[in-house]
Amino acid sequence: MLRSLATLLLLSTAASAETADGEALKRMTWDQIVEQARGGTVNWFMWGGSDTINAYVSGYVADRLKADYDITLNRVPISDAADVVNQVLSEKEAGVTDAGSVDLIWINGENFRSMKQADLAFCGYTGLLPNDSLINWDNPAIANDFGVPVEGCEVPWNTVQFAFAHDSAKVPAPPQDMASLIAWIKAHPGRFTYPAPPDFTGSAFLRHVFIHAAGGPDRLLGPFDPATFDATAARTWAILNEIEPFLWRGGATYPTTVTQLNELFANGEIDFSFNYDPAQFGLAVQAGTWPETTRSFGLTDGTIGNTNYTLIPFNSPNKAAAMVVQNLLLSGEAQLEKAKPEVWGAAPAIEISRTPPEIQEGFAAIKTHPSVVPAAELAKAALPELQADWLIAIEKGWAANVGN
Amino acid sequence: MTDRTRIALLLAPALLVLAGLFLTGLGLTLLRSFRYLPGLGLTEPDLAAYAAVLTAPGFLRSLALSLWIATASTVIAAVLALAAALLLRQTFPGRTLIAFLVQLNLTIPHIVGAIGILYLVSQSGSFARLAHAAGLISAPAEFPILTHDPYAIGIILLYVWKELPFITLILLANLQTLGEDHEAVARSLGASRWQAFRHVLLPMVLPGLATASALVFAFAFGAYEVPLVLGAHAPKALPVLAWQAWTDTDLASRSEAMAMAVVIAVVGLALLALVARGLRLGGQDAR
């Protein structure tokens, strides 16, 4: 324990800007970059609430980085990526351009948009990563993060798709689409709720209702359009206000986090939970938090899918090492490892068909947890993510019209 | 070395640290609340952030909520602590154990207590389960709403739990210094037990009680992590609202966060002024 404290003290004082100059790196070959990266330390800020994900990163990933590249991975657990964006922003404002405290962020959505807009991301280097070839950049769901073009500013890590969980012992026949879900809510007062935005998951649920109110996603794709928004939003608030009295606690209050939603579901206070990462359902059952009879499903009119990424801030002093981390995360082995249900159960962000045969066999052999709806099943009805402007407008509108 | 130099030297490190950290932090917060941000090209201070904050209904509701939390917690904790201190002043079997529990509680961080309270009194918490076992409720929804509730009952409960020992210990120390003789005199002068408490003991411990209560009020008003764990989605406690505004990636809301911080600081300073007046500090130099 003392040693780890000493390391930390040293780390914090020795914020040397070894590979802060991104432009210089871009002119190097991969081998040169790896050479630069050796012996470095990467401070990876990521949501730290899942012990399985933590174990994968601090165990498998960190061990391989140490063994193969002598890179020390310092996982920095956080509760909200927005805090990190804010931190980098503060650093920029204070003129810290080459000695930032963040080397890598697990990120997507509006946080990515914020970073990109404020020029906080290190961009244009992803082609240098050897495993970049495994990414299908032609897939719009990969090349756009919540509708914002990635443009070499971040590297995909996982793909996820929104799914609902229910206890099959209590609700044997859950509603299959948004319309019947709304009907179900009205027929079962107090048995449903959703986390209040800006909770990430609650916000995603809102977008499903919004798309439903719009009669489909088609008119919502592309840049923000105030006229379309106003018309759709009015219908959305009407629906949400209509179901509000039938929600948990009569809609007087909403859970503030998806954690509270999960807790309510675990204790049978409500009949549905939902998550952007269905693998979490299996983990909750394994942890004993949720009943064994938990099952999950997508809606027939579609659920939103997205990709999440890792990003290097513009002022990271360890860009080379961070790039090596990103490259390792993309590798077939690393993606396969985290796809195993007992490890994490996360869906890969790479094209499996481009990996070596033994990796492909590995993926084929994976049996998903019975509580987790298979990604392929969900993919049959997938909705695209809306651009961040829509998202912000929906969140603000909800606070003013529904959750007040 | 003259006494003046000696005193100056003795005080210098503490004043340097506090001026360097505390006053600078406060000063910069104030400066930025006036939207003075040369780094971003804003060099004309204005009151826009205050205007935005004070006209937002959310802010006023949050301010009211935080004031309510602090007031209720302080009053309840102070009254109970007074009773606890009077109890612990006596000798009875088990007193040592309770005195230990009171001290132990002082060492428990707020966030641990907040999580404990959450597991205890939420609608699916231990009490709800007991109620279910006793046949009083059949589902969590029937249990009273004590956490994440609009009246902040869970938050107040936590503060009472956590601050009761703090005030109790200060009162006990106070009572120890005072002894029991003043009450004995009052009784022998014909005061009933209640009168001796009301007219003698209470006025004598009041300065200590008031200071401790002011500290508790300041803490309950400005703490961030407790309402984060136990608070409802709306309205948010003021510190949570301020933090959210600060971490908002929209730079405009940062000035608003600073303005909210200044409002919180003003409440704290008002408390300090009250305490200083009560203790006759500040005005009197030599004491």
Added chain:
Amino acid sequence: MRADRMRTLAALALAGFLILPILPLAIWSLAHGWRFPDLVPQTWTLKAWSLAVDARSGVLHSLAVTAGIALATTLLAALIGLPAGRALGLYRFRGKGLVTLLLLAPAFLPGIAIVFGLHGVFLRLGLVGTVPGVILAHLIPVLPYMVLVMAAVFSRFDPEFEAQARSLGATPWQTFSRVTLPAVLPGLMTAALFAFLVSWSQYLLTLAIGGGRVQTLPLLLFSFSSAGRNDLTSAIALLYILPGLLVLLVTARQVTGRSLALVGGLRP
């Protein structure tokens, strides 16, 4: 003897109130799945504890960091607060009221009131995200307690003892270490305990100034709590209580006895 029974009841109620919120934590830390309406978990397990002490979970590392920061903060606060307490406790001087007010102020101004500005200052100094930065930030809420308790201690200290020692041939350092320090030590221990606990419990300042990189237990605890792992959260919460409990046991004699009166020394 009805009064006796009332007193016993009140004592029981108080003890129960103090201990109750800890009980669910203890049970949760040993539970595998504990859902409503089960009064006790259906399966007991040590899984949460083994995860908590597993190096990869970072809990022990955080424990060390938290303890190291608290100890360093306490030591620094003692070094700064002892002389200041002496000045306030032994001397009368112009501006004493003002100085006392300034030293008292951080106890009344919540961290959130200064942390945004402090963050800006520390960013420029390269202290954000560093352990020294967090220690410095912790000094702000810690110093008032240290200074005021030491002021109370010194107000009861007779400097004639030092004069006596000097006249018997002691050097200034010998006088301090053999005469002054032993005399104020019980009070210093009380102040140190408070300083340690204030730093130990700090959440907001660590979150902001540590920038996530200085991962103390409260931050980790919140992280797990917000992930809904009640079992892990509880195990960490109990671990988080442990060192405070140890410090309390070690210093119990100092704190329960005469020098508890010094807590009243928070009154200047």
Added chain:
Amino acid sequence: MTTLVLDDLRKSYSRAGPAALHGLSLTVASGSLTALLGPSGSGKTTTMKLIAGLIAADSGDIRLGDRSIRDLPPERRGVAMVFQNPLLFPHLTVAGNVGFGLRMRGLPPTRIDASVAEMLDRVRLGDLAQRKPAQLSGGQAQRAALARALILRPEVLLLDEPLSSLDPALRDEMRLLIRTLQRETGITTIVVTHDQAEAVALADRIALLLEGRLVQDDTPQAFYARPATTAVARFFGGVNFIPGTVRDAVFDCAIGPLALPQGLPQGPGLLTIRPESLRLGPGPNLRAAQIVAVDFLGSLTRIDLALDGVALQAMVTPDTARGLSVGARISVSFPPEALWILPH
């Protein structure tokens, strides 16, 4: 008016604390000023607190006139107590303190003000009515404390070491004030003290407590002339003790037979004579002694004597002592009326 009777009072404490009482019986005559005398730890303060009702007796009874007050709460006993420290309430003015008891009784403010003003004048604190206790001198504070109790016209007034916190000059003044006020009001008063000289100077009667027991209850003079035990004699400054046997009116001892007054108990006993009663020079029961030491003590001179192997002490005026030197032999006489026999 009201006689205070303590009947076989017992009080024991589980742990170290105030002294215990082992069956105290004492009658305090109405209107008298009695000193409760004893060294520290003898049970004086315990007795006072029992009378005041601040602690409860294990057994025994306390009666005021013909009613038992044992189970009454303090405020309904008609007993007021003044403590060793003035214990003025720091948050009240002098007037507020003096009027405290009347306010507790719910008297109208105008009547309280009048009584307080009158009382303050009697203890010469009229000018200081609006002061806070912190601004008073020790003597002023003690007078205020006395006034605070007296204003209630209690049936019994208890004073716990009222002079011990004052410096010697103030003591005489305060003693006189207590005496005067007690005589004027006729309130049955008990003064606790550990100082026998103070007890003698102040009280009509003295009750001496030793180790939780009443050993003698008598007039001050009797404690000098007729102490009940050796301990009492020693407590009152007795130093001369000679063992022997009383036969008729003669005491047989190491220095030969001494003539005694009539009526003393027969058999073995301890002869005592106060040092100031031992006469240097001729008289009854004449003996020869050698001077061992001469110590000038100011108003008196102490002469240590050796008489057939028995050590004796005499107190004489400096005039009498003039010319005496160590080693000289002088004659010493034992006036029979000054001899007293203690049980041995």
